[in-house]
Amino acid sequence: MKLSRGNAEFHSVQTENVLQFGEGVFLRGFVDWQIQKMNEKGYFNGSVVAVNPRRTGNAPKLNEQDGLFTVSLQGLQHGEIVKTSSVVSCVQRGVHPYKQYDEYIKIAENENLRFVISNTTEAGIAFREEDKLEDQPQESFPGKVAAFLYHRYQFFEGDETKGLIFLPCELLDQNGEKLKALLLRYAEKWDLEKEFSTWIQCANTFCSTLVDRIVPGYSEEEAGRIQEEEGYKDRLLVVAEPFYQWVIEAPSFVREEFPAEKAMLNVKFVDDITPYALQKVRILNGLHTAMMPIAYLAGCNTVREAICSPHIGIFIRALAYDEIIPILSVSKEEASAFAEAVLERFQNPFIRHDLLSISLNSLTKFKARNLPTLREYVKKYRKVPKLLSFSLGAFFVFYKGKRGEENIPLSDQEELIELFQSLWEKSNSEKGIHHLVSTALSLEEHWGEDLSKIPGLANAVESAILQIEEAGMENALKKLFHLSTT
Ligand SMILES: NC(=O)c1ccc[n+]([C@@H]2O[C@H](COP(=O)([O-])OP(=O)(O)OC[C@H]3O[C@@H](n4cnc5c(N)ncnc54)[C@H](O)[C@@H]3O)[C@@H](O)[C@H]2O)c1
Numbered sequence: 001m002k003l004s005r006g007n008a009e010f011h012s013v014q015t016e017n018v019l020q021f022g023e024g025v026f027l028r029g030f031v032d033w034q035i036q037k038m039n040e041k042g043y044f045n046g047s048v049v050a051v052n053p054r055r056t057g058n059a060p061k062l063n064e065q066d067g068l069f070t071v072s073l074q075g076l077q078h079g080e081i082v083k084t085s086s087v088v089s090c091v092q093r094g095v096h097p098y099k100q101y102d103e104y105i106k107i108a109e110n111e112n113l114r115f116v117i118s119n120t121t122e123a124g125i126a127f128r129e130e131d132k133l134e135d136q137p138q139e140s141f142p143g144k145v146a147a148f149l150y151h152r153y154q155f156f157e158g159d160e161t162k163g164l165i166f167l168p169c170e171l172l173d174q175n176g177e178k179l180k181a182l183l184l185r186y187a188e189k190w191d192l193e194k195e196f197s198t199w200i201q202c203a204n205t206f207c208s209t210l211v212d213r214i215v216p217g218y219s220e221e222e223a224g225r226i227q228e229e230e231g232y233k234d235r236l237l238v239v240a241e242p243f244y245q246w247v248i249e250a251p252s253f254v255r256e257e258f259p260a261e262k263a264m265l266n267v268k269f270v271d272d273i274t275p276y277a278l279q280k281v282r283i284l285n286g287l288h289t290a291m292m293p294i295a296y297l298a299g300c301n302t303v304r305e306a307i308c309s310p311h312i313g314i315f316i317r318a319l320a321y322d323e324i325i326p327i328l329s330v331s332k333e334e335a336s337a338f339a340e341a342v343l344e345r346f347q348n349p350f351i352r353h354d355l356l357s358i359s360l361n362s363l364t365k366f367k368a369r370n371l372p373t374l375r376e377y378v379k380k381y382r383k384v385p386k387l388l389s390f391s392l393g394a395f396f397v398f399y400k401g402k403r404g405e406e407n408i409p410l411s412d413q414e415e416l417i418e419l420f421q422s423l424w425e426k427s428n429s430e431k432g433i434h435h436l437v438s439t440a441l442s443l444e445e446h447w448g449e450d451l452s453k454i455p456g457l458a459n460a461v462e463s464a465i466l467q468i469e470e471a472g473m474e475n476a477l478k479k480l481f482h483l484s485t486t
Pocket residue numbers: 021022023024025026027052053054056057119120121122123124125140141169170171211212213214215216217
């Protein structure tokens with residue numbers, strides 16, 4: 001049986017009040033799941049229209065299922081096993097802006113629209129010079145939003161009450177401010193009237209938010225169970241851990257309009273998001289990102305396999321306690337408690353979190369999640385952190401695209417993948433690896449600085465690569481921790 005609403009009524013297009021850029025597993029298993037809870041408790045009447053931010057995406061699949069999908073929560077919570085599943089019905093429809101441009105831009109004319117939620121990964125909040133106002137649509141996410149807002153501004157003749165509240169979920173520091181800055185940059189680049197820039201700033205509210213929930217996404221096994229027990233097929237099923245937290249830096253009226261606290265959800269409205277973001281992104285995401293190439297090249301496929309494997313387990317714990325926590329400007333007790341909880345969440349026996357899903361755009365993630373730790377460590381201790389340097393070396397090996405005879409399906413910006421492919425083709429000697437490391441570290445346009453200028457980093461990365469290439473990942477790790485090698 002197909003998942004469908006049967007005869008149940010759809011909300012009309014006019015009652016849609018949430019525009020969601022993104023239709024990936026995270027938004028479905030986190031934001032939509034919370035909107036559903038607020039709706040069910042009677043505090044909100046959230047009605048979501050989900051838009052593909054890129055040419056490929058799940059908007060058509062959403063429509064095939066009348067916007068419905070299942071969220072299955074699996075894991076331990078307060079020592080108890082949690083295994084529940086529920087159907088989320090707050091998404092009304094999916095819209096593909098590349099194929100349904102008119103339908104997409106019409107959303108801007110809906111006077112009831114109030115919230116814009118997004119998750120386009122860290123790579124999504126970026127300026128693209130080539131985007132033009134006339135494009136239908138612009139390629140970049142901020143380009144799309146700038147043109148969308150301009151259409152709304154013109155349609156409602158600059159009405160200040162038609163501004164929107166932005167709740168971006170991308171794991172970037174001050175994501176709301178960053179998005180706003182890019183919108184203003186497009187307004188200037190496209191030479192739009194000054195009043196529009198004023199309207200962006202005064203009529204709209206850009207909250208910065210921090211999200212936390214491990215959402216591995218689709219699981220064949222769980223889909224099979226649902227089909228057997230509930231009798232329907234769900235191609236958009238999302239499996240997630242029970243834990244979740246959303247921290248939102250926002251003015252008080254947002255707290256009223258988005259009544260998550262009233263609905264007793266684990267949502268915190270705060271005046272300053274910085275300490276929450278710092279702790280979560282550097283510890284949880286920093287560990288995920290940094291260990292991914294190491295664990296994958298060592299033969300692991302999931303986070304649980306990685307944390308349970310002796311040497312990678314040691315690496316992850318040591319990275320948290322020796323290199324990340326010591327330079328965090330939050331209380332050591334709190335950071336250690338958070339780290340312990342995270343290490344336990346990584347061991348969740350009920351969910352399969354694939355390392356390859358974490359590998360999406362991971363060179364950009366290393367920059368956002370690990371580079372600040374590396375930089376601050378060097379500043380504080382006047383030496384390079386050995387575990388993060390090792391991880392960077394493992395990344396460069398990962399981007400060779402091979403695990404033994406297997407090809408690694410790399411998913412990152414094409415230019416980065418191509419660059420590494422061509423560097424590796426020329427790197428069959430120590431000299432070649434030396435060239436690869438210095439070229440990769442000097443990619444200022446990617447890292448935002450020339451990393452080859454950090455004293456000792458190129459040497460540490462190069463020696464990690466040579467170790468991994470010559471002795472294999474397990475032995476390289478043992479050597480790193482001065483354990484006897486095989
Ligand atoms: N899955 C999780 O456990 C989790 C938890 C917290 C945060 N996140 C955030 O979610 C992101 C990954 O999303 P997901 O887990 O839903 O995976 P997903 O692959 O299901 O969805 C990714 C979404 O990002 C869009 N996207 C990717 N690159 C883009 C780009 N350059 N420009 C515009 N859009 C782009 C895709 O079109 C898709 O809608 C992470 O980078 C992180 O910021 C995920």
